[in-house]
Amino acid sequence: MRYSRQRELVLKKVAALDDHPTAEEIYEIASRESPGLSLGTVYRNLNVLADAKRIRRVSVPGHADRFDHTLREHSHMYCTCCGSVTDVELDDAALLQIIEAGAGKIEDYSLTLFGVCGKCRGKSSN
Amino acid sequence: MRYSRQRELVLKKVAALDDHPTAEEIYEIASRESPGLSLGTVYRNLNVLADAKRIRRVSVPGHADRFDHTLREHSHMYCTCCGSVTDVELDDAALLQIIEAGAGKIEDYSLTLFGVCGKCRGKSSN
DNA sequence: CTTATTGCAAAACGTTTGCAGGTTT
DNA sequence: AAACCTGCAAACGTTTTGCAATAAG
Numbered sequence: 001m002r003y004s005r006q007r008e009l010v011l012k013k014v015a016a017l018d019d020h021p022t023a024e025e026i027y028e029i030a031s032r033e034s035p036g037l038s039l040g041t042v043y044r045n046l047n048v049l050a051d052a053k054r055i056r057r058v059s060v061p062g063h064a065d066r067f068d069h070t071l072r073e074h075s076h077m078y079c080t081c082c083g084s085v086t087d088v089e090l091d092d093a094a095l096l097q098i099i100e101a102g103a104g105k106i107e108d109y110s111l112t113l114f115g116v117c118g119k120c121r122g123k124s125s126n
Numbered sequence: 127m128r129y130s131r132q133r134e135l136v137l138k139k140v141a142a143l144d145d146h147p148t149a150e151e152i153y154e155i156a157s158r159e160s161p162g163l164s165l166g167t168v169y170r171n172l173n174v175l176a177d178a179k180r181i182r183r184v185s186v187p188g189h190a191d192r193f194d195h196t197l198r199e200h201s202h203m204y205c206t207c208c209g210s211v212t213d214v215e216l217d218d219a220a221l222l223q224i225i226e227a228g229a230g231k232i233e234d235y236s237l238t239l240f241g242v243c244g245k246c247r248g249k250s251s252n
Numbered sequence: 253c254t255t256a257t258t259g260c261a262a263a264a265c266g267t268t269t270g271c272a273g274g275t276t277t
Numbered sequence: 278a279a280a281c282c283t284g285c286a287a288a289c290g291t292t293t294t295g296c297a298a299t300a301a302g
Contacts, residue, residue, distance in 0.1 A: 006282080023266080040269085045282095047267095080233060091223060098239070101214045101216050101239070102239040105241040106203075110237070113227070114236070115228050116233075128256050128257070128301055171257095253302100258299065262293105262294085267289075272283105274282080277279090
């Protein structure tokens with residue numbers, strides 16, 4: 001992977017945003033700082049960075065992919081109220097049981113929880 | 127939800143196929159039996175049937191949605207070798223831990239395992 | 253008679269890709 | 278100079294939608 005100004009910027013924004021931004025959101029913010037940046041380049045760099053495990057891809061069923069600068073293994077919760085995505089940690093026992101459920105040849109897994117986040121619970125009478 | 131011949135057919139095919147077909151696959155097979163059926167109608171019916179909980183939607187990150195006639199709560203494994211999707215059961219303890227990880231307000235969850243299915247393991251030296 | 257549902261085609265959506273030119277090593 | 282990366286625009290695969298016509302209750 002060769003250096004490029006655009007790649008550096010994309011990586012920096014994923015880290016700085018820290019809230020699981022989509023490609024579109026990263027593009028929006030990065031192109032303020034680098035006019036002429038193209039959305040295709042953002043997608044390409046997100047893919048390269050994810051393949052190189054410098055960032056992680058977060059898939060939320062029914063929505064655009066998001067990207068996460070946290071490399072540690074973890075899962076996510078999608079708030080059905082505000083659409084935010086927050087980190088969720090499974091303990092080792094749960095993880096082990098997930099691996100075992102797949103009969104021993106699991107390469108990866110994707111777990112997304114759907115619920116109402118703390119912030120939204122705080123507001124209305126949810 | 128009103129009765130319609132097309133809806134009945136879509137539901138029947140999801141049940142009969144029994145292997146997590148995609149909308150396209152359902153369309154392919156159903157339209158043999160009902161020429162003139164449109165892909166849009168298949169999508170619309172899959173949506174109303176899923177909303178009414180007569181079938182379940184199975185999201186596999188990076189692939190088209192699939193549909194499942196099994197209503198019982200369960201997860202899925204996507205075979206990275208042949209692309210097949212098979213059912214996977216989590217035991218109650220794992221489920222409980224998943225619910226707890228989300229801090230108590232989980233409405234739903236989506237878990238997809240990625241690995242090599244039994245059939246593919248049987249073949250080559252996998 | 254009213255309203256849901258259909259087929260069709262067009263469009264929306266998120267994402268990838270071919271290309272010609274520019275950058276990095 | 279070779280290999281990689283960019284911007285642009287077109288295309289992709291999946292899914293939704295507007296419409297006028299048809300079917301269900």
